[in-house]
Amino acid sequence: MMRLLLCMILYLVGVIQAAPTTNATTTSEYFEAPSFTNRTLSSIISSSVLTLFACVYTAIHPNIPSPEDSPFYILRRRLGIMIVALVVPELVVVWAMRQWTSARKVTEDFEESGYFNVPRPQKQSENRELAEVPAEQLEDHDRARLLDAPAEASTFKKLFQAYFSNQSEDYAWTQTHSFFLLMGGFMLYVDGEPYITLEPHEILNLIREGCIDAPTLTAKQIGDKSKGNVISKGLVILQVTWFILQLITRAIYHLETTQLETGTLAFAVLNFLTYALWWNKPLDVQCPYPVYWKSTESKLEDHINVVTYDDEEDVISAIIVPILELTSSFVYRHRLRVPTFDGSLGARNKWILVFAGILIATTFGGIHCIAWFFTFPTNLEQVLWRISAVAITCTPCLEYLSFNFIFGDKITIKPEIIRQIIYMLSIVTTVTFGLLYIVGRVMLVVLMFTTLRHLPLDAYTTVSWISLVPHL
Known part of the structure; x- marks a missing residue:
């Protein structure tokens, strides 16, 4: 009983x-x-869309546009980046990884160069004896005499303030400088006109040859150009954290989760990686820092390779060029800006980046598989979701294997006719996997919203205390 x-x-x-x-x-x-x-359907959509917007728009740190770009052209490029982030978000994370590893290498090279570690000249002081004391030894100096003499106390106060002012205006090269440089932050001006966006090795070479002066730009000044700071980035992270937390609580209490929330969760996981990699990268900087040519004894062409690529307005270039930039297969150089999806030094740590990219893509697709047994309005939508989830989980690895087979010079089969047939089949396979992935991604985005038309009652129930957690 x-x-x-x-x-x-x-x-x-x-x-x-x-x-x-x-x-x-x-x-x-x-x-x-x-x-x-x-909760209501509008609250489900608003929280997911707001989180998705934070992941797709706010988390993206685009490179600096060209001074000749119109506002409409800048907006169009930004919308293109958003579309890419929706379709292939894992490649955006790899893009951020390439820039992060390159920024570390640039920081090491510029610190070793010695051009950016020179202390800022001290201002003249009324007290010459104290002015000759190094700033770092100022606290160990005999201050008793200064405090006892009222006239000299005023001098000490000025030096004390100047010391901390100089500390805040630190001209040492930092990771923020490296990101700023890689995103096209230093523009060479010749005769008062913008000539070309400088690359890291070009800046060091021009300074070494005496063609330009070392840029005197502090991390604080770069941060002033940025549209994002710790507070704005923290708010985005807070929203994404709250969204993940409320999905965890739904799983704990066995409450139904929508497909829209599952798909948003996949973007949220990748968003944390992107934010961590780009934490020191300035956000939405519109104008580069000018560096002026001062040499009269040497020609510009002797120091800089001026062979660049001009944008074409045809559809093929608009699709192919970004893909080449994202995969780091081939990067075109533009005269007045760095490429939209680049800003790295090339193939450093290539295999690590490839492995990380495949792992990220597999994780992103695997999160969509969480909704394998979720309730769907129709059986067809459930089947389409499962096929699309499996497609975006498996095709990145297969795509890379096919791509590497084509361009890795691995085809040594004879006779020639058989080798050509295998080569063509590999190209078809690579294109097929790429299209399958894109179709699967688009299908999942569509199903995220179409499945909202008929939700189980459990989906409208939520834990009360989750609303008390700060979020947007």
Whole structure:
């Protein structure tokens, strides 16, 4: 009898936990059931879309546009980046990884050059004796004499303020400088006109040859150009963290999760990686820092390769060039800006980046597989979701193998006719995998919203305390 009563109590507790009631609470000696409340379809969509917007728009740190680009052209490029981030978000993470590894290498090279570690000249002081004391030894100097003499105390106060002012204006090269350089932050001006965006090795060579002066730009000044700071980035991270937390609570209490939230979760996971890699990269900088040519004894062409690529407006170039830039297969150089999806030094740590890219793509697709047994309005939509999830999980690895087989000079089969047939089949396979992935991504985005038309009642129930967590 006692066992039957205990089973009934446990059953009722489980029912109360899953029931879509408002502020219903059940307690026992050892267990307190959570309080549930209802949510609306608009709140589901708004929280997911806001998080998705944070992942696709706010988390992207584009390179600096050309001074000749119109506002419409800049907006169009930004929309193109958003579309790419929606279709192939894992390549955006790899893009951020390439820039992060390149920024570390640039920081090492510029620190070793010695051009950017020169202390800022001190201002003249009324007290010459104290002015000759190094700033780092100022605190160890005999201050008793300064404090005892009122006239000299004023001098010490000025030097004390100047010391901390100089500390805040640190001209040492940092990771922020490297990101700023890689995103096209230094523009060479000749005769008052912008000539070309400088690359890292070009800056060092021109400074070494005395053709330009070392840029005097602090990390604080670069941050002033940026549209993002710790607070703005923190708000985005807060929203993404809240979104992930509320999905975890739904899983704990066995509440239904929508396909839109599952897809947004995949973007949120990749968003954390992108933000971590681009934390020191300035956001939405519109104007590069000018560096002026001062040499009169040497020609510009002797120091800089001026062979560049001009944008074409045809559709093929608009599609092919970004793909080549994202995969780092081939990068065109533009005269007045760095490529849209580049800003790296090339193939450093290539195999690590390839492995990381495949792992990220597999993780991104695997998260969509969480919705394998979710409730769908129709069986066809469930089948399409499963096929698309498997496609975006497996095709990145297969795509890379096919691509490497074509361009890795691995085809040594004879006779020639068989080699050509295998070569053509490899190209067809590579294109097929690429199209399959794109179709799968588009299909998942469409299904995220079409499945909202008929949701189970459990999907409208949520834990009350999750709304108390700060979020946007």
